[in-house]
Every structure is written in C-alpha cells, then in structure tokens.
Amino acid sequence: xxxxxxxxxxxxxxxxxxxxxxxxxxxxxxxxxxxxxxxxxxxxxxxxxxxxxxxxxxxxxxxxxxxxxxxxxxxxxxxxxxxxxxxxxxxxxxxxxxxxxxxxxxxxxxxxxxxxxxxxxxxxxxxxxxxxxxxxxxxxxxxxxxxxxxxxxxxxxxxxxxxxxxxxxxxxxxxxxxxxxxxxxxxxxxxxxxxxxxxxxxxxxxxxxxxxxxxxxxxxxxxxxxxxxxxxxxxxxxxxxxxxxxxxxxxxxxxxxxxxxxxxxxxxxxxxxxxxxxxxxxxxxxxxxxxxxxxxxxxxxxxxxxxxxxxxxxxxxxxxxxxxxxxxxxxxxxxxxxxxxxxxxxxxxxx
Numbered sequence: 001x002x003x004x005x006x007x008x009x010x011x012x013x014x015x016x017x018x019x020x021x022x023x024x025x026x027x028x029x030x031x032x033x034x035x036x037x038x039x040x041x042x043x044x045x046x047x048x049x050x051x052x053x054x055x056x057x058x059x060x061x062x063x064x065x066x067x068x069x070x071x072x073x074x075x076x077x078x079x080x081x082x083x084x085x086x087x088x089x090x091x092x093x094x095x096x097x098x099x100x101x102x103x104x105x106x107x108x109x110x111x112x113x114x115x116x117x118x119x120x121x122x123x124x125x126x127x128x129x130x131x132x133x134x135x136x137x138x139x140x141x142x143x144x145x146x147x148x149x150x151x152x153x154x155x156x157x158x159x160x161x162x163x164x165x166x167x168x169x170x171x172x173x174x175x176x177x178x179x180x181x182x183x184x185x186x187x188x189x190x191x192x193x194x195x196x197x198x199x200x201x202x203x204x205x206x207x208x209x210x211x212x213x214x215x216x217x218x219x220x221x222x223x224x225x226x227x228x229x230x231x232x233x234x235x236x237x238x239x240x241x242x243x244x245x246x247x248x249x250x251x252x253x254x255x256x257x258x259x260x261x262x263x264x265x266x267x268x269x270x271x272x273x274x275x276x277x278x279x280x281x282x283x284x285x286x287x288x289x290x291x292x293x294x295x296x297x298x299x300x301x302x303x304x305x306x307x308x309x310x311x312x313x314x315x316x317x318x319x320x321x322x323x324x325x326x327x328x329x330x331x332x333x334x335x336x337x338x339x340x341x342x343x344x345x346x347x348x349x350x351x
Contacts, residue, residue, distance in 0.1 A: 001031065001314060002033050002056065003030060003031070004086075004094035004097045004098070005033065006098065007021075007041055008037065008063035009082060010294070010298055011296045013101070014037075014044060015300075016299055018048065020301070020306070024311075028308050028311070030307055030308060033057070033058050033094050034055060036063065037061060045057075064105040065102070070107070072102075073105045074108055074109065089114050096313070100296055100303065103296075106284075114288050117287065120154055122151045122154065122286065124140035124144060124151075124155045127139070127141045131213065132214065132215055133215075136213060136221055137172075137219065138221045140223065140225040141231070142225045143284065147189065150196075151224075152224075153329065155222045155223075156220070157200065157322070159222060165313065174197070174203055174205065176221075177221055180209065181209065183207070189224070194207065280302055281306040289314070292309055
C-alpha cells in the first residue's frame with residue numbers, strides 16, 4: 001500500500017512533506033509516493049539520510065498556488081502535483097492521497113479525478129474536535145457552504161460510519177447544529193434536515209447548539225460547510241489563545257513557574273489533546289479512495305499522521321463501507337449496519 005502525497009502543497013512545501021513521508025515510513029512502515037518536482041524531491045530525500053525503499057517519487061512539474069482558482073488542476077495545470085497525485089489514486093498506484101495545498105483544488109481533483117461514491121452528491125470534510133469527554137466529529141467543515149436536505153443526510157451517514165472507526169463506538173450519536181434544541185428552531189434548511197434525519201435510522205439525538213461542540217454530549221455534529229468552517233476556525237483560535245495565555249501566566253511569577261514544572265506532564269497532555277497535528281488532517285468523505293486534506297501550515301508531524309490516517313482508513317475500506325450505507329439509506333431509509341429505531345429525541349439523549 002502506498003499513499004500519494006502532494007509534495008508541493010502547503011506553506012512549508014516540499015520540505016515538511018518529504019520529512020513527514022520519511023517519518024511515516026520509519027515509524028509506521030507506510031510507503032509513500034511523493035508527487036512533485038523530481039530533482040528537488042530527490043535532493044531532499046538524499047539530504048535526509050533516508051536509504052529505505054518505502055519512498056517513491058512521481059514527477060509533476062507544476063503546482064497549484066493559493067492564487068489559482070480551485071479548478072486550475074483540472075483545466076489549466078494538468079501536470080500539477082495535486083492532479084498527478086489524484087491520478088495515482090484513480091489508476092491504483094496509490095491507496096490514498098494527502099495534501100496540505102490548495103484545499104479547493106484538492107477537493108475538485110478528488111471529486112473530478114478520483115470520483116465520488118455512488119449515491120453521494122456532495123463529499124464532506126470531517127474534522128475531529130476535542131471535547132470534555134474525548135472527541136466529536138464535525139462535518140462539513142468547508143467543502144459545501146450551501147447544503148440541501150439530501151446533503152445533511154449524506155453527512156450524517158458518512159459521519160456515523162467514520163465515527164465508528166475513529167471512536168470505536170458501534171452506534172455513535174448524531175446531532176444537527178442549530179440555534180436551539182427544540183424541533184422548531186433553526187432556519188428553513190435545518191428544520192427540513194431535522195425531519196429527514198429523524199427517518200434515517202441513525203442514532204439521531206436532535207438539534208445541538210454551539211456549546212455541544214465542546215461538552216461531549218454528542219459524537220457526530222452535522223452542519224453546512226459555512227457554519228462548520230467557522231466553528232473549526234474558532235476552535236483552533238481558542239486552543240491557541242488558551243495555550244498562549246497559560247504560557248504568559250506561567251512566566252509572570254516564580255510560584256506559577258514552579259507549579260508548571262510540577263505539572264509539566266499534565267500540560268503536555270493538554271497540548272496533545274488540542275494539537276491538530278495529532279490528527280493529521282480532515283478526511284474528505286464521499287470520494288472513492290481516502291483523501292486527507294491538511295492545514296496549509298502543517299508540520300512534518302501533521303503530514304506523518306495524515307499519511308497514517310490515510311493508510312488506516314484505506315485498510316479498513318472506509319469508502320466501501322460508506323457506499324454500502326448510502327445505498328441502504330437510498331433504498332430502505334436505514335443505513336447498512338445501523339439498527340432500526342436507534343434514534344431518540346435530543347432531550348431524551350441528553351437527559
């Protein structure tokens with residue numbers, strides 16, 4: 001199994017992508033195909049001292065810049081690193097794709113080149129968000145700023161399957177982001193989505209609010225890409241603010257510094273819980289193959305973990321499981337592998 005890496009994508013490319021792929025090979029034994037400018041990539045690999053056989057290079061003389069439109073990889077830059085990486089997955093040379101480059105170009109390439117799962121109209125970006133009891137899955141976080149009722153259904157099914165694999169819960173709870181728990185709350189889109197999600201057979205607990213992102217009351221939170229992206233960016237900023245404020249307070253007094261030294265392991269644990277690089281990136285659910293989209297500022301650690309994530313979900317056949325569940329939803333109204341009558345009202349689930 002090999003994972004194609006868009007080596008020219010990201011703020012710190014190609015160095016962090018090369019280092020991340022080498023780290024994944026050394027720590028996890030995962031093979032990668034680095035897609036980009038051959039001479040530059042081969043020089044970086046040589047400079048790293050890596051002499052193993054788990055890193056391959058695929059030439060791509062172009063790359064998509066942040067100033068390019070999302071369709072550039074399809075229309076103008078057909079030899080770009082993200083397009084060639086998508087070709088590798090489509091042609092069976094790689095089992096998954098990792099990119100920290102232009103998010104729009106990565107999503108368009110995945111959808112147009114690799115293709116979507118039958119029955120999925122809109123692939124969704126899913127992000128793991130830390131909370132008081134562990135983690136929640138939030139989707140969509142940017143792929144679909146406008147979503148219709150059908151898309152909310154697809155997000156819920158795909159999120160539920162993904163959460164089963166990530167969190168190890170056989171029947172994860174699913175909530176719909178709104179401005180109140182009552183059925184009547186929300187805009188037209190969320191009210192219609194509420195009615196549809198009640199009929200999916202998923203463990204739908206009803207509407208959830210912004211506070212439920214962090215209190216751990218629900219496993220999967222479904223929303224449109226506009227709202228989800230805002231929540232994700234606020235969450236990241238909040239984590240950075242808390243970390244910086246703690247550091248500032250610790251520096252102020254000797255007493256606080258001594259306290260920090262005594263509690264260093266707890267602070268390290270706290271940092272790891274809110275560090276996005278621990279999760280690698282956000283999977284684009286609903287496409288054939290496994291596509292992981294990372295932060296543009298991703299470190300080598302984030303790229304390494306994104307490669308691990310892509311390989312893990314390729315081995316667990318995530319795309320096939322989503323396809324069978326979507327097919328069951330379209331045919332019978334109940335996703336495959338989900339018990340009938342599993343849903344409950346939001347008030348009952350949180351009481």
